[in-house]
Amino acid sequence: MRASSLGRLVVGELRRSRGALGASGFGILAGTAALVFFLALGLQVRAVLLGQVFPLDRVELEPAAKPEPGLLTLLVGGGRSPAGVKQETVERLGRMPGVSAVFPRLRFAFPSGAFGGAELIGREIGTHEMLAEGLDARLIAPDLEAGLSFEDPLRKPGAACKEDGDCEKEQYCERASGAPEGVCSAPVPVVVSPYLVELFNKGLAPAHGLPPVGKTLIQKARGITFRFQLGVSMMGKARAGAPRSAKARVVGISPNAMDLGATVPIEVVRRWNQEFHGAEAAGSYSSVVLRMERPDQVATVIRMAEAEGLVPRDTRARDVSVLIAGVIGLLALVAGVILVVASSTIAYTFRVLVNERRVEIGVYRSLGATPGDIGAWWLAVAVVVGLAGGGLGGGVARALAWVIDLLAREKLPDFPFKPATFFQFPGWLLAGGAAAGALFALVGAVAGVRQAARLDPAKALLDP
Amino acid sequence: MNPPAFRLQDLRRIYQEGDTRRAALDGLSLDIERGSFVAVVGASGSGKSTLLAVLGALDRGYEGRVEVLGQDLARLDERALGRLRNATLGFVFQSFHLLPHLTVLDNVASPALFADEPFDAAQAALLALRQVGLEDRALDRPQHLSGGQRQRVALARALLRSPPILLCDEPTGNLDSRTGAEVIALLERLHQEHQRTVIVVTHEERLAQRAQRRIALEDGRVKEDSGAA
Numbered sequence A: 001m002r003a004s005s006l007g008r009l010v011v012g013e014l015r016r017s018r019g020a021l022g023a024s025g026f027g028i029l030a031g032t033a034a035l036v037f038f039l040a041l042g043l044q045v046r047a048v049l050l051g052q053v054f055p056l057d058r059v060e061l062e063p064a065a066k067p068e069p070g071l072l073t074l075l076v077g078g079g080r081s082p083a084g085v086k087q088e089t090v091e092r093l094g095r096m097p098g099v100s101a102v103f104p105r106l107r108f109a110f111p112s113g114a115f116g117g118a119e120l121i122g123r124e125i126g127t128h129e130m131l132a133e134g135l136d137a138r139l140i141a142p143d144l145e146a147g148l149s150f151e152d153p154l155r156k157p158g159a160a161c162k163e164d165g166d167c168e169k170e171q172y173c174e175r176a177s178g179a180p181e182g183v184c185s186a187p188v189p190v191v192v193s194p195y196l197v198e199l200f201n202k203g204l205a206p207a208h209g210l211p212p213v214g215k216t217l218i219q220k221a222r223g224i225t226f227r228f229q230l231g232v233s234m235m236g237k238a239r240a241g242a243p244r245s246a247k248a249r250v251v252g253i254s255p256n257a258m259d260l261g262a263t264v265p266i267e268v269v270r271r272w273n274q275e276f277h278g279a280e281a282a283g284s285y286s287s288v289v290l291r292m293e294r295p296d297q298v299a300t301v302i303r304m305a306e307a308e309g310l311v312p313r314d315t316r317a318r319d320v321s322v323l324i325a326g327v328i329g330l331l332a333l334v335a336g337v338i339l340v341v342a343s344s345t346i347a348y349t350f351r352v353l354v355n356e357r358r359v360e361i362g363v364y365r366s367l368g369a370t371p372g373d374i375g376a377w378w379l380a381v382a383v384v385v386g387l388a389g390g391g392l393g394g395g396v397a398r399a400l401a402w403v404i405d406l407l408a409r410e411k412l413p414d415f416p417f418k419p420a421t422f423f424q425f426p427g428w429l430l431a432g433g434a435a436a437g438a439l440f441a442l443v444g445a446v447a448g449v450r451q452a453a454r455l456d457p458a459k460a461l462l463d464p
Numbered sequence B: 001m002n003p004p005a006f007r008l009q010d011l012r013r014i015y016q017e018g019d020t021r022r023a024a025l026d027g028l029s030l031d032i033e034r035g036s037f038v039a040v041v042g043a044s045g046s047g048k049s050t051l052l053a054v055l056g057a058l059d060r061g062y063e064g065r066v067e068v069l070g071q072d073l074a075r076l077d078e079r080a081l082g083r084l085r086n087a088t089l090g091f092v093f094q095s096f097h098l099l100p101h102l103t104v105l106d107n108v109a110s111p112a113l114f115a116d117e118p119f120d121a122a123q124a125a126l127l128a129l130r131q132v133g134l135e136d137r138a139l140d141r142p143q144h145l146s147g148g149q150r151q152r153v154a155l156a157r158a159l160l161r162s163p164p165i166l167l168c169d170e171p172t173g174n175l176d177s178r179t180g181a182e183v184i185a186l187l188e189r190l191h192q193e194h195q196r197t198v199i200v201v202t203h204e205e206r207l208a209q210r211a212q213r214r215i216a217l218e219d220g221r222v223k224e225d226s227g228a229a
C-alpha cells in the first residue's frame, strides 16, 4: 500500500473514531505527563544535589582504615605504619586516565575553634568546634579575586615579636607554644566553599539575624577576619603544645575548599600539626581529592585507587544518587501504572473498533488490501494516538512544572540551594515521553491490530 | 493457447467445527473459459459462496488446485493476491457493502487506495459511475440511494480498475424484481462490452437462464453443468 493511501485510511479513522480514540489517548496523556513530570523533577533535583551540594564528579580518597591491631602484633611490637597519602601516590593518581585534577589535603590533627566577625557584623560569633584543612595554594589561586592571595603568610615573615601588640596593625604574632619568640605574620588566608556560604546565607544568617556574606562583601571588606582557637575545643585539648590563637582572614570562595570548614594554605597546617600533634607523617597528606573529567569515570578511578590502598572517604554523593534514583523510580512506577491502565483501555477500544469495522476491513481486502495493509492501518492509528497523547502529556508536564516553579518562587521561603526551577526538560525527555506514549499505545493495540489483520474477508463479506 | 479464466482441479474446502469436518466444496474440477457468463445455482448451503470466495482469492484455506488466468493461487503471496483482487477481479455482494461514511464517488474510487500505481481515481470513478448511469449521485451518501442504485454503485466500484473478471454473489438477492432486472441487464451489458468473464451466484431462475452456462451445486459437488466438456 502506498504511504498516501495509508495516510488517508489513518486520517479517516481518526476523524470517525475521535471520541473513542480521544478517550483512550487521554489515559496515555495522563501517564506520560506524570512520567515526564517526575523524571524532569528527578533530573533537576539530581543536578542540584550532585552538581552543587554533593558533587559527583569528584571523589576524596584516604588510606583504608587498618584493622584493629591484634594482641600478637602488640606483643611482637610491629609498629603501625604512619597512615597518609604519599607524594608519589598523589602524582601517580594524577596520571590515571579520567582524572583531571588532584587536590591533596591535610586536615588539622588537633582540636580547634574559631571566633570573629565583630568588626563586620557588629558582634562576635563563632564555633568551639572548627573543622579545617590545608590545601595547595595553586588549587585556590584561580578562584580568588584580584589583589587577594592564598599563600603561607610566613613566606614573607615580619619582625620578631612576643605578642600581637609588637606587630603592625593587620598582623598578629605567630609564636608557637613554648617558643621564646615568634614572627609577625599577616592573617592566615582562609577560603570557604560555596556550599558553606550558601548554608550560612540561607540557613544560619536568617536564623540568627545576620547579614548574608557574598563575594562582593568579601571584596569590599577586604576579607572578614576572625581568630582561630588552636589546640583546644569542646572535644578537648591537643596532645602537644599549649592552646593559643591565630588571626585569619577569609579571602575568597572556592569550590575546591572543604565543604564544611575553613581551608588554609597547606604549609600552615603542616606547621601547626607539628606543634600540636608532633612530627608524624611529615611528607604525607591526610587525603586526596580527585576530580574526574566525567562523573561516570568515578567508579573506575575508585577501583584503580584501591590498588594504592585508598578508599573513598565520603559516599554521600553515591548514597544521594541511589536515593534519588530510588524515589524517582518509585514515582515513575506510578506513572507506569497509569500507562498500563491506559494501554488496556486502548486494547479494549481497538478490539471494539476493529469489530465495528469488520465489513469495511473485508471490503478493503476484497479491493486488494493485504493482511499487512490492514495491520499497518491500525498500527498507524495506534502510533498516532500514542504520539499525540505522549506529546501532549509532555506539554502538560511542562505547564504543570511552570505553575509549580511560579508558586515556589512566590510562596516558598529561600532555602540553601533553592534552584530557580525544580525541573529539567531536555529534548530527549520530551521525545522520550512521546515515544513512551506511542509504545504503550502500540502494546495496547497489538491484539486489535492482529485481529484486524487476520480477519477472514470471506466470512465478513459473504452472506451465509 | 490462452489459459482459461479459472481452472479448478479437485477443489475441496473443508470446515472443521470441533470434531466434525464438513466439506463445503467436495472435489470440484472444471474450467471456466474467458469471456463466459456463468451462473452458479444450488440450494442454500450447497457451497456457492464458498466457491466464489476461493475463486476471488479471498479464501486460501482450500485443498486442490485453483488457477486464475493460468496463475496457481497457491503460489502467490499475499501481495500478489492483493494485486489480483485489486486489478483482475471485481466483486459484487448481495448486501452491496458500500461504506456509509464515504460519498458514492469515494466508495467507487476506493480500490485506488490499494493500487500499486497512483492514478486519477476521481476521474476513473466518474467514468465508472457513468457506465452504471449514476454520475449525478456522485456526491450523495450511499444510504440515501435505493437498493437498485446501491447495487449499481457497487458494480461501478467493481469496475473502477476495469477488471477482466466479475464475481457476483446474489447480486439481485436484496432487490425487487424490477430493479433486479435492471441489474441483470447491466451485468449482461458489462459482459458483452469488454468480453468480461462474469460469474454470478444466484437463486433466481430468471438470471440463471440468461447465462451461457449453468453450474448447479449440491452438497459441494457439481450436480449439473450445462457447459461440461
Ligand SMILES: Nc1ncnc2c1ncn2[C@@H]1O[C@H](COP(=O)(O)OP(=O)(O)OP(=O)(O)O)[C@@H](O)[C@H]1O
Pocket: A459, A463, A464, B015, B016, B017, B023, B024, B042, B043, B044, B045, B046, B047, B048, B049, B050, B051
Ligand atoms: N466459515 C465457515 N465455517 C464453517 N462452516 C462454514 C463456513 N462458511 C460456510 N460454511 C458452511 O459451508 C457450507 C456452504 O456454505 P455457503 O455459504 O458456501 O453456501 P451457499 O451455497 O452460499 O448458501 P446460501 O445460498 O445460503 O448463500 C454450509 O454448510 C455452511 O454452513
Ligand SMILES: [Mg+2]
Pocket: A462, A463, A464, B048, B049, B050, B169
Ligand atoms: Mg451464499
